[in-house]
Amino acid sequence: MSTTVAEQEGKSLKIVSENLDEVVIRFAGDSGDxxxxxxxxxxxxxxxxxxxxxxxxxxxxEIRAPQGTLPGVSAFQVRIADYDIHTPGDAPDVxxxxxxAALKKExxxxxxxxxxxxxxxxxxxxxxxxAGYAQNPLEDGSLAKYRVFKVDLGTMTRRTLEGSxxxxxxxxxxxxxxxxxxxxxxxxxPLEPTVNWLNRNFAKxxxxxxxxxxxxxxxxxxxxxxxxxxxxxxxHPAEMEPGVYRNIHGNSALAMGLIAASRRSGLPxxxxxxxxxxxxDVLHELAGYKNFGVVTFQAEDEIAAMCGVIxxxxxxxxxxxxxxxxxxxxKSEAMNLAIMVELPMVICDIQRGGPSTGLxxxxxxxxxxxxxxxxxxxxxxxxxxxxSPKDCFDAALEACRIALKHMVPVVLLSDGYIANGSEPWKxxxxxxxxxxxxxxxxxxxxxxxxxxxxETLARPWAIPGTPGLEHRIGGLEKEDITGNVSYDAxxxxxxxxxxxxxxxxxxxxIPELVVxxxxxGSVLVLGWGSTAGAITGAVNHAxxxxxxxxxxxxxxxNPFPRNLGDVLARFDRVLVPEMNLGQLALxxxxxxxxxxxxxxxxxxxxFTRQQIxxxxxxxxxxxxxx
Amino acid sequence: MSTEAPxxxxxxxxxxxxxxxxPGCGDxxxxxAVQQVFPxxxxxxxxxxxxxxxxxxxxxxYYMNTFGFHSIHGRAPAxxxxxxxxxxxxxxxxxxxxxxAMSIGGNHLIHVLRRNVGVKILMFNNRIYGLTKGQYSPxxxxxxxxxxxxxxxxxxxxxxxxxxxxxxATFIARSVDIYQQHLKETLRRAARHKGxxxxxxxxxxxxxxxxxxxxxxxxxxxxxxxxxxxHGKPMVFGKSHDKGIRMxxxxxxxxxxxxxxxxxxxxxxxxxxxxxxxxxxxxxxxPPRFPTPIGxxxxxxxEPYESLVSHQIEAEIERKGAGKLDELIxxxxxxxxxxxxxxxx
Numbered sequence: 001m002s003t004t005v006a007e008q009e010g011k012s013l014k015i016v017s018e019n020l021d022e023v024v025i026r027f028a029g030d031s032g033d034x035x036x037x038x039x040x041x042x043x044x045x046x047x048x049x050x051x052x053x054x055x056x057x058x059x060x061x062e063i064r065a066p067q068g069t070l071p072g073v074s075a076f077q078v079r080i081a082d083y084d085i086h087t088p089g090d091a092p093d094v095x096x097x098x099x100x101a102a103l104k105k106e107x108x109x110x111x112x113x114x115x116x117x118x119x120x121x122x123x124x125x126x127x128x129x130x131a132g133y134a135q136n137p138l139e140d141g142s143l144a145k146y147r148v149f150k151v152d153l154g155t156m157t158r159r160t161l162e163g164s165x166x167x168x169x170x171x172x173x174x175x176x177x178x179x180x181x182x183x184x185x186x187x188x189x190p191l192e193p194t195v196n197w198l199n200r201n202f203a204k205x206x207x208x209x210x211x212x213x214x215x216x217x218x219x220x221x222x223x224x225x226x227x228x229x230x231x232x233x234x235x236h237p238a239e240m241e242p243g244v245y246r247n248i249h250g251n252s253a254l255a256m257g258l259i260a261a262s263r264r265s266g267l268p269x270x271x272x273x274x275x276x277x278x279x280x281d282v283l284h285e286l287a288g289y290k291n292f293g294v295v296t297f298q299a300e301d302e303i304a305a306m307c308g309v310i311x312x313x314x315x316x317x318x319x320x321x322x323x324x325x326x327x328x329x330x331k332s333e334a335m336n337l338a339i340m341v342e343l344p345m346v347i348c349d350i351q352r353g354g355p356s357t358g359l360x361x362x363x364x365x366x367x368x369x370x371x372x373x374x375x376x377x378x379x380x381x382x383x384x385x386x387x388s389p390k391d392c393f394d395a396a397l398e399a400c401r402i403a404l405k406h407m408v409p410v411v412l413l414s415d416g417y418i419a420n421g422s423e424p425w426k427x428x429x430x431x432x433x434x435x436x437x438x439x440x441x442x443x444x445x446x447x448x449x450x451x452x453x454x455e456t457l458a459r460p461w462a463i464p465g466t467p468g469l470e471h472r473i474g475g476l477e478k479e480d481i482t483g484n485v486s487y488d489a490x491x492x493x494x495x496x497x498x499x500x501x502x503x504x505x506x507x508x509x510i511p512e513l514v515v516x517x518x519x520x521g522s523v524l525v526l527g528w529g530s531t532a533g534a535i536t537g538a539v540n541h542a543x544x545x546x547x548x549x550x551x552x553x554x555x556x557x558n559p560f561p562r563n564l565g566d567v568l569a570r571f572d573r574v575l576v577p578e579m580n581l582g583q584l585a586l587x588x589x590x591x592x593x594x595x596x597x598x599x600x601x602x603x604x605x606x607f608t609r610q611q612i613x614x615x616x617x618x619x620x621x622x623x624x625x626x
Numbered sequence: 627m628s629t630e631a632p633x634x635x636x637x638x639x640x641x642x643x644x645x646x647x648x649p650g651c652g653d654x655x656x657x658x659a660v661q662q663v664f665p666x667x668x669x670x671x672x673x674x675x676x677x678x679x680x681x682x683x684x685x686x687x688y689y690m691n692t693f694g695f696h697s698i699h700g701r702a703p704a705x706x707x708x709x710x711x712x713x714x715x716x717x718x719x720x721x722x723x724x725x726x727a728m729s730i731g732g733n734h735l736i737h738v739l740r741r742n743v744g745v746k747i748l749m750f751n752n753r754i755y756g757l758t759k760g761q762y763s764p765x766x767x768x769x770x771x772x773x774x775x776x777x778x779x780x781x782x783x784x785x786x787x788x789x790x791x792x793x794x795a796t797f798i799a800r801s802v803d804i805y806q807q808h809l810k811e812t813l814r815r816a817a818r819h820k821g822x823x824x825x826x827x828x829x830x831x832x833x834x835x836x837x838x839x840x841x842x843x844x845x846x847x848x849x850x851x852x853x854x855x856x857h858g859k860p861m862v863f864g865k866s867h868d869k870g871i872r873m874x875x876x877x878x879x880x881x882x883x884x885x886x887x888x889x890x891x892x893x894x895x896x897x898x899x900x901x902x903x904x905x906x907x908x909x910x911x912x913p914p915r916f917p918t919p920i921g922x923x924x925x926x927x928x929e930p931y932e933s934l935v936s937h938q939i940e941a942e943i944e945r946k947g948a949g950k951l952d953e954l955i956x957x958x959x960x961x962x963x964x965x966x967x968x969x970x971x
Binding site: 044047048049050193237239240241242243244245246247256259260263268270272289290291292293294295297299300301303304306307308309310311312313314315316317319333334337341427428430463464465466467468469470471472473474475476484485 | 641643670671672673674675677680687688691692693694695696697698701703704705706707708709710711712713715716733734737935938939942943945946947948949951952954955956958959960961962963964965967969971
């Protein structure tokens with residue numbers, strides 16, 4: 001601990017500077033308060049500063065829910081650290097509450113002795129009533145176990161902007177930057193990255209850029225002058241692997257991964273999509289990359305998006321659709337057509353809380369069984385899942401690789417947590433990305449539309465416009481090799497088995513499952529998708545405490561890695577944390593006859609490290625008792 | 627040495643697949659007309675793709691020796707749209723029926739029409755569900771008794787031409803399976819159109835809805851029951867051209883020619899009007915008060931969807947330069963972690 005002396009306006013303030021290895025901050029306010037922007041700015045600045053970080057946005061489905069109410073609270077949690085972290089943190093150290101509803105909704109997670117920065121301007125009788133407070137919590141002593149800092153953010157923002165010429169409403173909308181300036185001061189962050197961002201973002205409205213910059217600096221200076229906090233914290237850069245980095249959201253990484261697949265395959269990218277939360281950002285992002293030859297087709301519905309993708313795949317494009325669970329339900333008939341016609345394409349399901357419309361803006365992993373089985377007939381298709389925001393890039397490439405090589409529609413699972421969350425990404429070298437080139441059939445000699453590659457069982461990709469390859473495909477059962485319509489009993493069974501075998505053979509083309517920790521032992525924590533971070537954090541924590549626990553993570557959910565059965569057999573207990581009621585566990589039990597301990601969480605938010613750690617401890621204790 | 631493409635014939639467009647429509651089905655006549663017109667178009671066979679949905683009409687691709695896609699019920703326009711955007715060089719034709727296009731696929735039909743995707747839609751209208759064995763369709767007349775409506779249908783039917791006009795289609799026509807010359811000429815006109823061409827083809831289902839169009843196709847009714855629309859010509863019909871159509875206020879009426887009235891008094895048919903109001907009035911000419919209009923009821927120019935899509939991409943490449951993956955990945959704020967773990971921006 002070191003001390004510095006700040007001299008301002010003739011008074012001497014003793015400000016203590018303290019080093020932290022990590023800190024978790026949650027910004028919470030009304031959905032119109034700009035909390036997502038504020039959180040993203042803090043994250044980007046910290047990323048540029050060299051911290052490792054992980055973010056968790058949490059916002060309502062309504063664009064502007066009734067002001068001041070609990071359902072209208074929008075929050076953004078960011079964890080920054082000087083070491084390698086895997087989750088956005090369990091409990092916040094700092095809560096910025098822009099109104100009473102934000103305080104009420106988010107307080108339960110705050111650590112004891114945590115910091116609350118409350119915007120007193122909004123703690124009036126009306127807002128307190130809307131949030132369900134009988135008395136003002138800032139004054140009734142109910143927050144005694146926290147360190148509360150009461151700041152009239154709105155008033156000070158307006159004062160800062162007096163004479164700026166901005167109308168009241170525009171002035172009011174700058175107050176999140178006052179809060180951001182304060183938090184920047186508290187955690188010793190530079191202002192430049194946000195100043196630059198504001199100047200870039202409001203290049204056409206410099207008045208707004210100037211106002212926000214002025215307000216942010218005012219927030220910073222307010223802390224510096226008043227000595228409000230008396231302590232400021234430093235979180236040093238993390239010791240990250242050397243390389244070039246950027247901060248990336250999952251949906252951005254997914255969009256870039258698809259463009260990378262387009263470049264590495266030499267095929268134009270065709271995205272057919274219908275807007276749906278939380279997948280729409282992939283459509284938005286790709287629509288901005290037309291100079292990469294990307295076609296984005298916003299279809300009239302989910303079904304048309306899927307069918308358009310099938311048409312584009314027939315024509316020889318790298319065809320992709322993006323959706324969420326309800327969209328998959330609508331697409332399933334067309335997905336089955338894609339299985340029957342054996343064309344390559346990728347169906348990205350950014351999962352959200354279900355069933356039905358469910359929780360559109362909250363996360364869940366409950367579409368696994370839907371994408372595995374939600375179609376008529378025996379109709380398997382490969383399923384790949386992304387594990388973190390940056391991993392969406394690699395997962396997209398892998399899904400495209402399998403689709404193109406094996407001539408099959410592939411499902412890529414992501415979810416709202418990693419789609420909207422962000423983390424630093426060490427940028428890959430383009431030359432090192434996989435080569436996805438694949439030839440179209442051109443030789444009419446010996447051509448049959450369902451003649452197969454002996455190794456992969458992939459059929460030829462014979463695109464229209466190729467002389468001599470005229471042929472017909474469709475949803476009716478195919479005769480083996482010729483592809484003609486066939487109702488023959490034996491042929492049907494043969495074809496059903498062929499299509500299943502084709503998918504099963506992909507197991508020979510994917511890596512074996514890697515176990516981290518002891519290769520065998522008492523407990524294996526097995527995860528898939530976005531639980532990777534919390535599982536890694538929990539298992540690492542447990543192992544540091546000498547507990548016998550290992551972990552492994554499934555990238556491929558269909559087919560499973562060929563050694564999965566062996567891995568499961570080597571452990572006494574297998575714990576599968578899932579944001580559903582045990583969907584992967586069901587598949588594992590059925591396939592390997594191994595008992596699986598399911599750890600479910602369906603709250604619309606991800607597991608915390610602590611929750612998984614505690615479950616591991618329980619299992620180990622019960623084993624010892626036995 | 628000549629570089630011309632080999633001359634194609636009807637035979638080149640026939641497949642080795644056994645045609646499995648019922649004997650006497652109107653689909654045979656439509657297939658024959660299409661197989662005669664395609665070789666005339668001067669387009670290599672491999673450039674054609676026939677896309678269909680589900681239903682009797684949707685078996686069409688199997689009988690055309692081109693690329694073909696027999697997709698799922700109602701979705702042919704969506705499959706064809708994706709294909710045409712990805713491959714604007716292809717000639718994409720859709721074979722569909724009144725159930726496939728107007729019922730389960732109604733949404734895709736109106737959207738392909740409004741987008742003006744460069745595909746040709748042949749909608750076989752037999753006013754019945756054939757492949758599911760005889761239920762009423764969205765174009766069946768009110769009161770129709772079928773297997774699923776033993777006491778008569780209480781559904782008001784769609785008027786396909788009016789629907790296409792409402793959806794903003796740029797080329798709309800009607801023909802009849804057995805009017806072979808007219809049908810072929812209509813197909814040629816559709817082939818030349820840039821953008822979506824929608825042809826309603828009256829097609830007789832002799833099993834489940836026989837003689838549905840007898841009111842106009844039977845010999846004794848044909849002349850008085852059919853109004854041949856010809857661009858720039860007066861709207862005259864009847865065996866000895868003795869009847870005509872003229873405007874009366876905001877409606878159309880039938881007039882008898884000869885007694886002081888001549889073809890000059892009839893409306894001159896103009897299929898190119900930007901305002902679709904007149905085409906809509908024509909779509910409302912229904913028996914028994916009026917003859918049934920066939921021919922092109924609307925043909926206007928508008929840039930096809932796929933061409934707008936391609937032009938946007940070309941313009942963005944022109945404006946920003948062809949995208950570079952490495953630059954894309956490195957866009958935004960980046961920082962470098964050095965071997966000694968120092969960080970620079």
